[in-house]
Structure formats: C-alpha cells, structure tokens
Amino acid sequence: MSTLSPGLFIRGFEPPLRLRDFRLVAFDMDSTLINIECVDEIAAAAGRKDEVSAITEAAMRGEITDYKDSLRRRVALLKGVPVTALDEVYNRHLHLNPGVETFVGACQAAGLKTLLVSGGFTFFSDRVKHRLGLDFARANVLEMDNGVLTGRLVDRPWGDIVDGAEKRRVVLEVCELMGIAPTQAIAVGDGANDLPMMSVAGLSIAFHGKPAVRDQAMLSIETGGMDRALDVLR
Template sequence: MTENTTEFAPGLMVRGATPPLRLSEFKLIAFDMDSTLINIECVDEIADAVGRKDEVAAITEAAMRGEITDFKDSLRRRVALLKGVTVADMERVLAERLRLNPGADSLVKACKAAGMKVLLVSGGFTFFAHRVRDMLDIDFTRSNVLELEDGANCGQLTGRLVTQSWGDICDGAEKRRTLLEVASLMNIEPSQCIAMGDGANDLPMMGAAGLSVAYHAKPKVREQAMVAINEGGLDRLLELFA
C-alpha cells in the first residue's frame, strides 16, 4: 500500500477509495478465517498436539507471506503432519485457544443490520469454520474437511483431506471462485462485495471484490489492499462508512 495511500486515522490506511463510504452500496462481505476473524492459525495449534507446531507454523508463515506459491501443496504438507491428532485435541484448541478477533462481532452485526450477507471462506477446516459460523450467525461458508479414522477420543486425523463436491482444497483461486459464485447466487455484482483477509491466498478474492480490506496483514497483502487495518479491531472498517 504505497501509491496514493492516505492514513485516514491512526493505523487505518486507505487507497483507491474516498470515505465516507456507504454500507448500503454493498451486499456481501467475505472473510478469511484464521488470523482474520479469529486469533489463531488452527493448523498450527492442532499440530501442537503432536509436537509439530514449529514445523507446521514455518510452512504456514511462508505460505501467508507468498513465499510458497502453491498453497495446495503447502496445505497437504501441513495436514500430513497432523496425522494422529485426535478430535479431543481439536476440541481443546476450540475451548482453550480459539477466540474471535476484536471487533468481529460488531462488524458482522453492523453488516447484517445493513442487509448484507456474510461469507466465511477459509483455507482452514470445517471443524473450526462451522463453530465460527454459529458464533457469528454467518450465512455461507466454504473450507476444507479433515479426514478422520476411528480411534480413541472420537477418532483421529489420517493426515489427509476429504474431496468435496467443489474440489479438494479451498485455496486462493477457490476463495475467489466462491466469492463470485455467492455473488451470482445473490444476483449482485462483484463490485457490491467486500473481501477481508490477511495472507497471500486471500489476494485473489480481494482483487475480485469492490472493496478489499487487509487486517493486520502480511506486507504483500497490505500493499495491494484498498484498506489496511494495521491497528485495532475488525470493526475499524466501520470508521470509513457514513
């Protein structure tokens, strides 16, 4: 975020848009999940259960910075390292580590009050995405399914993902396709969508939306977003709207 960028308020940068904007001009807001709507990278935290957090987190960080360009390959590598993680381990991550990021509830409620629909589209996992959906009353979700096999504590991970009707892995291209698919189902234009994320695999959907928002994001993402929230909570986006 360099050319024609202005600091609208401390820690809130704007490029290519002129506040005040109007929520009524938008009909859909799409969120990444891990490190955007929630405070953790779920794959890193569940890897901790089998003593592989550092190894998995290093791959996650490189993928988010855009240094690993094949997100699908990077996710398969990370998921393979999760083999043996139990459902009980994942439940502990949910209970003890997963929290909504500041302002998530306020922003979602404001968007819904303005008549918008909410989409959660994640390179993470349904086990967590469905809980976040229920916490925030989100309308649409798309994320990856971890394969389970029988075992103690209600089952354990095989180290593989389950293929769904739309494909096997929700990567950057699939995030973009999902945003456009939901917009089409709603009979709205991509320009009526807001897309919010923090990592390199969010850039395709952010590029397709009428308003792209980087939240505490990697440098590559901040540079390309129309709005960058570098300080404070998700609801700081509302400062740009009348």
C-alpha cells in the same frame, strides 16, 4: 496509500463509503475472524507446531506459491492427532478477534449477506459460522478415522482444498447467485491466499495483513480491531 488515522490506511477511494451500498461481505477465518491459525494449534498437540508454523508463515507471506501443496504438507504432519485435540483448540485457544462481532453485526444490520471462506477446516468454520450467525461458509474437511486424524483431506464435489483460486471462485459464485456485481462485495483477509478474492471485490480490507496484502488492499487496518472499518463505512 494514504493515512486516514493512525494504523488505518486507504487506497483508491475517498471515505466514507455507504455500507448499505454493498450486498455481500466475505471473510477469511484464521487470523482474520479468529485469533489463531488452527492448523498450527492442532500441530502443537502433535509436537510439530514449529515445523507447521514455518510452512504456514511462508504460505501467508506468499513465499510458497503452491498453497495446496503447502496445506497438504501441513495436514500430513497432523496424522495421528486425536480429534479431542481439536476440541481443546476450539475451547481453550480460539477467540474472535477484537471488533469482529461489532463489524459483522453492522454488516448484518445493513442487510449484507455474510460469507466465511477459509483455507482452514470445517471443524472450526462451522462453529464460527454458527457463533456469528453467518449465512454461508466453505472450508476444508479433515479426514478422521477411529477418532484420529489420518493426515489427509476429504475430497468434495468442488475439490479438496480451498486455496486462493477457490476463494475467488466462491465469492464470484455467491455474487452470481445473489444477482449482484462483484463490486457490491467486500472481502476481508490477511494472507496471500486472500488476494484473489480481494482483487474482484468492490472493497478489499486487509486486517493486520501480511505486507503483500497490506500493499494491495484498498483499506488496511494495522492497529486496533476490525470495527475500525466502520470509520470508513457508514
């Protein structure tokens, strides 16, 4: 991997690339589009943030290989948290990461479709999708009963958890529906569960990624905002 400029590293291609040659951009949400890991912030309301954050960090570094099990363990610790705590997380703690609006806007202006595919929760992803005007989104659904979390996830027709394999499958499915090759997709993420979708995309971007992600991404943004990708994509 070579250094393009301080904090910006490239692997396997010569910049610049033409943004309009791509047709789809897929984003992870937590710590990529937004500044927080939502499950950790919800856990703070239950007084269990340290315990949940430790599992999150191990999963994102790839030290826990069964992402589904790690998420079920974390969600179970949220049992009894009131739904109002999720509103508080969104309103008080959730912010878009620097450069996200600029980069997403540039992709949209170039005609790319936009996909949010997250191991997080629809309570937040639906709001982020609307806020950024994204085309598609897939995430996990927290089960709620009488205004509190049950500590379980809701089964969906495709399964119950968006893990790395599901992220890859969704990206490939959207490419097929659009009639494009996966090489015409960009995938942006930061954690180990983003590697499967990044591996099939024509351009993989690590945004302040964990070491394993930085090491495998074609473009690694390690300082500054997501709009630094536009130094490579014209």
